[in-house]
Amino acid sequence: MAAVEYIVIVVAIVVVAAVALAAFLIPRRRRGQVEAPPRPGVDYQPGVGDDATAPVEEHRAPISDVTLPEPVVEAPVEEPAAPAVERPEPAAGRLVRLRSRLARSQTSLGKGLLSLLSRERLDDETWEEIEDTLLTADLGVAPAQELVERLRTRARVEGIQSPEDARTMLREELLALVDPSLDRELRTERHVEDGRPAVVLVVGVNGTGKTTTVGKLARVLVAEDRDVVLGAADTFRAAAADQLTTWGDRVGVVTVRGPEGGDPASVAFDAVKAGIEQEADTVLVDTAGRLQTKVGLMDELGKVKRVIEKHGPVDEVLLVLDATTGQNGLVQARVFGEVVDVTGIVLTKLDGTAKGGIVVAVQRELGVPVKLVGLGEGPDDLAPFDPEAFVDGILG
Numbered sequence: 384m385a386a387v388e389y390i391v392i393v394v395a396i397v398v399v400a401a402v403a404l405a406a407f408l409i410p411r412r413r414r415g416q417v418e419a420p421p422r423p424g425v426d427y428q429p430g431v432g433d434d435a436t437a438p439v440e441e442h443r444a445p446i447s448d449v450t451l452p453e454p455v456v457e458a459p460v461e462e463p464a465a466p467a468v469e470r471p472e473p474a475a476g477r478l479v480r481l482r483s484r485l486a487r488s489q490t491s492l493g494k495g496l497l498s499l500l501s502r503e504r505l506d507d508e509t510w511e512e513i514e515d516t517l518l519t520a521d522l523g524v525a526p527a528q529e530l531v532e533r534l535r536t537r538a539r540v541e542g543i544q545s546p547e548d549a550r551t552m553l554r555e556e557l558l559a560l561v562d563p564s565l566d567r568e569l570r571t572e573r574h575v576e577d578g579r580p581a582v583v584l585v586v587g588v589n590g591t592g593k594t595t596t597v598g599k600l601a602r603v604l605v606a607e608d609r610d611v612v613l614g615a616a617d618t619f620r621a622a623a624a625d626q627l628t629t630w631g632d633r634v635g636v637v638t639v640r641g642p643e644g645g646d647p648a649s650v651a652f653d654a655v656k657a658g659i660e661q662e663a664d665t666v667l668v669d670t671a672g673r674l675q676t677k678v679g680l681m682d683e684l685g686k687v688k689r690v691i692e693k694h695g696p697v698d699e700v701l702l703v704l705d706a707t708t709g710q711n712g713l714v715q716a717r718v719f720g721e722v723v724d725v726t727g728i729v730l731t732k733l734d735g736t737a738k739g740g741i742v743v744a745v746q747r748e749l750g751v752p753v754k755l756v757g758l759g760e761g762p763d764d765l766a767p768f769d770p771e772a773f774v775d776g777i778l779g
């Protein structure tokens with residue numbers, strides 16, 4: 384073969400090889416993309432580990448085209464504001480301040496008596512009218528007769544020359560009946576010998592104002608800078624425990640409570656225990672006062688008292704009576720007096736009745752003093768009983 388032919392053959396082979404290589408590479412470059420991976424289910428049968436569906440080719444926006452959401456700035460979580468703890472007003476002299484309220488309800492009694500006593504002629508009929516007025520005010524038969532006798536004797540001996548004389552005489556005699564010599568102090572101070580808190584048990588028929596009285600009394604004590612614990616041993620009515628807790632919360636006082644329908648004695652025990660642990664000054668225990676059967680009541684209150692006394696003696700048993708219930712209040716006083724040793728009476732709702740004579744009647748019935756009086760629904764409408772302010776309230 385000639386040299387020229389040999390060169391032609393070599394050139395031809397090189398050209399064919401170059402064309403083949405170009406045919407293989409150019410289509411790929413034209414697409415300008417990396418070849419997509421083979422798709423299971425399309426390019427070949429899917430095998431174990433493959434995705435079930437073929438990936439969808441989609442347009443992806445470049446990052447410069449993507450609008451990023453505004454960053455969410457979390458608002459700071461605000462702690463719920465703690466309810467403001469109230470600073471109740473001191474109880475000293477409260478009855479004097481509330482005297483106008485007392486006077487408003489009792490003026491008919493005072494005015495009636497004064498106008499009768501100021502009559503020119505004090506005959507039998509007038510004295511009978513005076514006695515009737517006293518009976519209407521729930522003074523009770525024996526005290527009413529005693530008072531009339533004393534006034535009659537003094538009118539005869541000293542004489543009544545003016546309305547002022549009548550007023551002075553009536554004031555002195557009413558005061559003597561209410562008896563300023565009785566010890567009306569509430570025992571609410573922590574025991575010096577062992578540091579145990581004073582325990583006050585509050586009893587009475589439902590609706591007389593027991594829970595309200597415990598709440599108001601807690602405020603009186605807080606105003607005197609005492610540490611108080613409340614015991615909601617009225618487990619009969621769930622709302623009573625809620626009501627008491629609300630009273631306590633308002634003045635920053637803890638209320639110990641139990642399950643609805645639970646054992647009242649156990650709640651009372653726990654309250655006194657909490658009082659001892661917290662080194663409280665006073666534990667006030669509210670109780671239920673169902674009076675369907677005297678035996679049931681006796682059992683329950685007796686048990687509450689016995690169980691509390693595992694910690695030490697109860698210092699005060701306060702009987703709450705509704706002044707507007709009159710003679711009914713006296714019946715209740717008698718029943719409770721048989722069940723527990725009542726040490727003091729709280730007479731509520733005196734603002735709503737002209738029957739202030741109940742103070743004398745109930746003291747006589749139980750032989751224990753009225754220590755506190757309720758003169759309204761306001762949180763500070765409970766006053767230590769002051770005989771002089773009370774009599775002055777009656778006389779207007």
Ligand SMILES: Nc1nc2c(ncn2[C@@H]2O[C@H](COP(=O)(O)OP(=O)(O)OP(=O)(O)O)[C@@H](O)[C@H]2O)c(=O)[nH]1
Pocket residue numbers: 587588589590591592593594595596617620623670671672731732733734735756757758759760764
């Ligand atoms: N006007 C007046 N209302 C009073 C007085 N004391 C209490 N009350 C009202 O009497 C109602 C009954 O009071 P509570 O304290 O719920 O009576 P409770 O004896 O505890 O009754 P229970 O909780 O059912 O045992 C409430 O509406 C009190 O606001 C008061 O001195 N004057």
